Amino acid sequence: MRARNLAVVLATIHRSGPHTRAELAERTGLTKTTVSSLVADLIEAGAVSESGAVQKGERGRPGMAVSLSGHRVAALGLEINIDYLAACVVDLTRTVRLRRTRPADNRNSDPAAILEGLRVLAKEITAEAEAAGLRVIGAALAVPGTVEGGMLRSAPHLGWRDVRVDGLVELPVTIDNEANLAALGELWFGSRESDFLYVSGEIGIGAGLVVDGAVFRGTFGLAGELGHVVVVPDGPACRCGGRGCLEVYAGQDTLLGELGSVGELVTRLESGDPGAARTCERAGHALGVALTSAVHLLDPGRIVLGGIYAPLYRWLEGPVSDGLGARLAQMRGTPPALVVSRTGPDAAVLGAAGSVIQSVIADPAQLLGL
Amino acid sequence: MRARNLAVVLATIHRSGPHTRAELAERTGLTKTTVSSLVADLIEAGAVSESGAVQKGERGRPGMAVSLSGHRVAALGLEINIDYLAACVVDLTRTVRLRRTRPADNRNSDPAAILEGLRVLAKEITAEAEAAGLRVIGAALAVPGTVEGGMLRSAPHLGWRDVRVDGLVELPVTIDNEANLAALGELWFGSRESDFLYVSGEIGIGAGLVVDGAVFRGTFGLAGELGHVVVVPDGPACRCGGRGCLEVYAGQDTLLGELGSVGELVTRLESGDPGAARTCERAGHALGVALTSAVHLLDPGRIVLGGIYAPLYRWLEGPVSDGLGARLAQMRGTPPALVVSRTGPDAAVLGAAGSVIQSVIADPAQLLGL
Numbered sequence: 001m002r003a004r005n006l007a008v009v010l011a012t013i014h015r016s017g018p019h020t021r022a023e024l025a026e027r028t029g030l031t032k033t034t035v036s037s038l039v040a041d042l043i044e045a046g047a048v049s050e051s052g053a054v055q056k057g058e059r060g061r062p063g064m065a066v067s068l069s070g071h072r073v074a075a076l077g078l079e080i081n082i083d084y085l086a087a088c089v090v091d092l093t094r095t096v097r098l099r100r101t102r103p104a105d106n107r108n109s110d111p112a113a114i115l116e117g118l119r120v121l122a123k124e125i126t127a128e129a130e131a132a133g134l135r136v137i138g139a140a141l142a143v144p145g146t147v148e149g150g151m152l153r154s155a156p157h158l159g160w161r162d163v164r165v166d167g168l169v170e171l172p173v174t175i176d177n178e179a180n181l182a183a184l185g186e187l188w189f190g191s192r193e194s195d196f197l198y199v200s201g202e203i204g205i206g207a208g209l210v211v212d213g214a215v216f217r218g219t220f221g222l223a224g225e226l227g228h229v230v231v232v233p234d235g236p237a238c239r240c241g242g243r244g245c246l247e248v249y250a251g252q253d254t255l256l257g258e259l260g261s262v263g264e265l266v267t268r269l270e271s272g273d274p275g276a277a278r279t280c281e282r283a284g285h286a287l288g289v290a291l292t293s294a295v296h297l298l299d300p301g302r303i304v305l306g307g308i309y310a311p312l313y314r315w316l317e318g319p320v321s322d323g324l325g326a327r328l329a330q331m332r333g334t335p336p337a338l339v340v341s342r343t344g345p346d347a348a349v350l351g352a353a354g355s356v357i358q359s360v361i362a363d364p365a366q367l368l369g370l
Numbered sequence: 371m372r373a374r375n376l377a378v379v380l381a382t383i384h385r386s387g388p389h390t391r392a393e394l395a396e397r398t399g400l401t402k403t404t405v406s407s408l409v410a411d412l413i414e415a416g417a418v419s420e421s422g423a424v425q426k427g428e429r430g431r432p433g434m435a436v437s438l439s440g441h442r443v444a445a446l447g448l449e450i451n452i453d454y455l456a457a458c459v460v461d462l463t464r465t466v467r468l469r470r471t472r473p474a475d476n477r478n479s480d481p482a483a484i485l486e487g488l489r490v491l492a493k494e495i496t497a498e499a500e501a502a503g504l505r506v507i508g509a510a511l512a513v514p515g516t517v518e519g520g521m522l523r524s525a526p527h528l529g530w531r532d533v534r535v536d537g538l539v540e541l542p543v544t545i546d547n548e549a550n551l552a553a554l555g556e557l558w559f560g561s562r563e564s565d566f567l568y569v570s571g572e573i574g575i576g577a578g579l580v581v582d583g584a585v586f587r588g589t590f591g592l593a594g595e596l597g598h599v600v601v602v603p604d605g606p607a608c609r610c611g612g613r614g615c616l617e618v619y620a621g622q623d624t625l626l627g628e629l630g631s632v633g634e635l636v637t638r639l640e641s642g643d644p645g646a647a648r649t650c651e652r653a654g655h656a657l658g659v660a661l662t663s664a665v666h667l668l669d670p671g672r673i674v675l676g677g678i679y680a681p682l683y684r685w686l687e688g689p690v691s692d693g694l695g696a697r698l699a700q701m702r703g704t705p706p707a708l709v710v711s712r713t714g715p716d717a718a719v720l721g722a723a724g725s726v727i728q729s730v731i732a733d734p735a736q737l738l739g740l
Binding site: 146156207211216219220221289290292293294328332 | 516524526565577581582586587588589590591592593594595596598599600601602603610611612613655659660662663664666667668669670671696697698699700701702
């Protein structure tokens with residue numbers, strides 16, 4: 001009961017901003033005595049702090065407003081991607097405090113070696129956060145593959161299968177697919193819209209559907225594998241074992257070809273290189289086909305292009321929009337809006353840290369138990 | 371508060387069978403006096419009845435068990451499809467009491483005329499139900515098209531757009547897409563599994579995804595339009611405005627060609643007609659491609675083939691399973707099981723009536739207000 005009331009009070013402060021204890025009592029239906037005691041616990045845990053006296057046109061002496069504190073509780077976001085490792089620390093107000101990215105070549109790699117590298121990165125950034133007075137209370141890890149039962153089940157580009165990440169850091173760690181976490185990153189750190197399909201263009205292509213502020217996960221947590229939606233049924237073989245998947249036409253490897261980075265591709269596109277333009281056009285056309293199928297099945301509020309599609313948005317927008325318009329207009333009137341991600345390449349690692357913050361706000365009693 | 375307690379008591383009886391008042395008090399945490407009063411209301415409303423004395427190894431006089439009553443409260447299911455109208459009456463125990471189907475040609479029809487036909491059918495079956503002592507308390511209508519804000523937005527095969535169905539019967543009426551309701555029909559009257567993608571093969575092809583016993587609807591209620599998933603991006607034009615949609619390859623019109631009914635097609639298939647076999651093989655192949663995309667995006671527990679795909683299952687199973695197996699095995703291990711619907715062609719109209727029953731069980735106070 002106390003745990004539930006702590007959550008109610010913290011959620012009220014989180015949703016509607018600083019409140020006096022009297023206002024919190026009014027909004028939650030709890031007694032002032034109970035609210036005062038709960039607020040004392042939340043202050044002790046570092047979740048909230050008194051942010052100054054307020055007088056809102058009422059008589060009597062002013063109350064002290066209590067607001068979410070960014071000074072103490074923090075979460076660690078971690079990401080293993082195919083060509084980098086990343087970590088970040090986010091505080092309870094979802095302000096990004098620290099972020100680090102380490103380029104790496106993780107293709108067909110040894111999980112133990114990569115996890116050791118991530119452990120070092122996590123340890124460094126956690127120490128830095130603690131030196132700044134933060135208390136890192138949990139971690140979440142984004143991986144470019146499917147996750148079931150707290151385990152990385154299959155990450156074909158890493159060449160990993162059935163990998164556990166227990167003991168990565170001395171903290172509770174959850175693990176989730178990078179596209180799901182990137183979608184949450186977009187929700188909390190980007191556009192803050194509550195309904196969209198986030199498309200994560202990376203070496204693999206994933207998607208995270210957010211409906212009414214929550215990720216849709218399907219039955220086994222495997223939903224959103226946009227990269228393997230069939231674009232051409234007898235197209236080239238895909239490494240998933242299928243043929244003509246979206247990834248074959250619009251994955252990072254196809255887009256870059258011999259180029260070393262997305263930056264190089266952008267430079268070529270800006271200089272009017274016809275080969276680069278053709279590659280982007282073809283990828284955009286395939287994306288339009290796969291997203292048509294996705295809109296029919298998932299019914300997203302809008303479509304957000306993220307990952308490497310963000311810097312390529314200028315060149316992708318036309319062919320993708322044309323494809324969606326031609327195929328969807330008659331059944332749907334206006335197709336869902338197509339927009340570019342506001343979060344940048346660290347959407348997934350931010351979403352990971354944000355998901356830990358979300359769990360703290362949903363159950364602040366875990367702060368007191370620690 | 372009383373409304374909520376009525377719902378708690380009725381849900382307990384619904385979920386775990388007949389109970390004495392004492393058992394209900396124990397299970398719900400309500401006092402025996404409160405439970406007795408709530409049960410009296412539910413008996414008065416015809417929602418429950420006393421089903422005999424039980425003595426479960428306890429001392430003292432036996433209590434009377436209270437169980438869900440099928441004798442009084444009932445719901446009306448209605449369906450407008452492209453080649454028929456249907457109606458059914460289902461009682462509170464979800465026993466089907468009456469069902470009627472009227473063949474019709476509703477293509478490119480006048481909504482007013484068709485709705486008038488449905489009104490007559492609804493009136494007849496309601497009168498018959500009332501003559502049997504049932505009290506029909508609400509109706510739901512299944513339509514072969516998209517529904518938004520209580521309105522049929524677009525049913526391309528009917529040729530209807532933005533049609534309201536207010537005043538169809540003198541009862542509250544909800545309206546929903548036929549594939550969603552057929553999925554609920556399968557859930558409540560068929561396999562009773564809680565996680566599956568129901569594929570409704572009709573003149574149009576729809577799908578209803580059930581995750582943990584609830585239909586996934588997407589952001590605008592338009593999810594599950596499997597018929598317009600792209601199978602071949604530059605394939606034949608579809609009436610939706612797109613090209614190469616699943617419906618072009620596997621819709622009823624394509625499967626039947628010049629034949630007059632699914633029964634005729636089955637007869638030809640049974641006699642080994644090579645043209646009929648080829649058509650089915652091609653439809654199954656296209657279904658395998660579209661369902662691969664659907665599995666990657668929606669992550670269903672299993673796939674249930676319904677509508678006209680049920681009688682054709684023997685001939686579709688091979689090509690569909692082969693397609694799913696070849697494309698999904700590497701990423702998913704075993705692809706979702708493919709099974710045939712247990713509900714038959716009236717899945718949608720049963721699901722419609724069942725959805726009204728569900729709303730009564732969730733809020734039995736509406737019975738007392740009437």
